[in-house]
Amino acid sequence: xxxxxxxxxxxxxxxxxxxxxxRLARFDRLIGAEEAxxxxxxxxxxxxLEVAIPYHGMLIRxxxxxYDIFTCIDNVTNKLESQIHxxxxxxxxxxxxxxxxxPVAEEPHWVEDDQPVKIKxxxxxxxxxxxxxxxxxxxxxxxxxxxxxxGNTVNVLYRRNDGEYGLLMPEA
Numbered sequence: 323x324x325x326x327x328x329x330x331x332x333x334x335x336x337x338x339x340x341x342x343x344x345r346l347a348r349f350d351r352l353i354g355a356e357e358a359x360x361x362x363x364x365x366x367x368x369x370x371l372e373v374a375i376p377y378h379g380m381l382i383r384x385x386x387x388x389y390d391i392f393t394c395i396d397n398v399t400n401k402l403e404s405q406i407h408x409x410x411x412x413x414x415x416x417x418x419x420x421x422x423x424x425p426v427a428e429e430p431h432w433v434e435d436d437q438p439v440k441i442k443x444x445x446x447x448x449x450x451x452x453x454x455x456x457x458x459x460x461x462x463x464x465x466x467x468x469x470x471x472x473g474n475t476v477n478v479l480y481r482r483n484d485g486e487y488g489l490l491m492p493e494a
Contacts, residue, residue, distance in 0.1 A: 323350040324357045332364035338391050345399045346373070353377055353406055362391065373398050379447065382406060382460050405460055412456060454479045455487055 325343060327334055342360055349355040353375075361372040365387075371394040372385040384401035386394040448471035449457070458466035458479055465480040470491070478490040 323347060323355060326357070326359050328359065328361040330361075330363040332362055332369065334362055335391075338362075338395070341392055342395050345395055346375075348399070349375055349402065349406070352403070369394055371395060371398055373402060375402065377406070377409075380409070380457055380460055382409070383462060385462075409456065409460060448474060451477070451479070451489060 323343070323346060325339075325346060327339065346355075346358050346360075349358070355375045355377060357376065359374045361374075363370040363372075368387055368389055369391045370385065370387040371391065372383065374381055374383045376382075382402055382405050384398040384405065386397040386401070388394045388397070446467075446469045448469045450471055454466050454468045454470075454477070457468070458464075458481075465478060467476065467478050469475070470477045473491075475492055480488045480490070482488050
């Protein structure tokens with residue numbers, strides 16, 4: 323498995339890299355994951371760890387924050403494993419595969435006030451609303467932009483305050 327490391331305000335030790343590779347090796351056996359991105363940030367005396375693994379066009383992502391990087395690695399891999407099991411069981415229930423693209427490029431962009439702080443670009447393949455909800459939940463986001471396969475229009479899914487989902491569609 324090819325693991326790329328990114329760090330901010332912290333140096334990732336060789337022991338932490340070795341432990342991460344050992345823990346992420348299970349995903350190579352479990353789902354045949356070929357690559358993963360590990361991001362470590364230091365915020366004061368705490369470590370924030372994020373792991374993203376592309377899987378069948380989806381992006382499975384987990385993050386944790388704590389004082390010990392090794393505990394964070396354990397927590398994130400457990401979260402990723404439960405997400406994969408949930409994702410697989412939903413696919414088996416539906417009897418089909420999900421075809422979606424994960425975000426590919428992420429470029430920070432710092433500009434003056436009242437302007438975007440960060441701009442993300444991503445590619446999409448048409449998907450149903452149910453597949454969009456699944457992708458949004460796998461990413462752990464409160465909203466998700468996708469191309470609806472029913473009408474080939476850009477739609478936005480979002481999580482409402484009552485826990486339900488909302489869908490924004492353009493008028494015809």
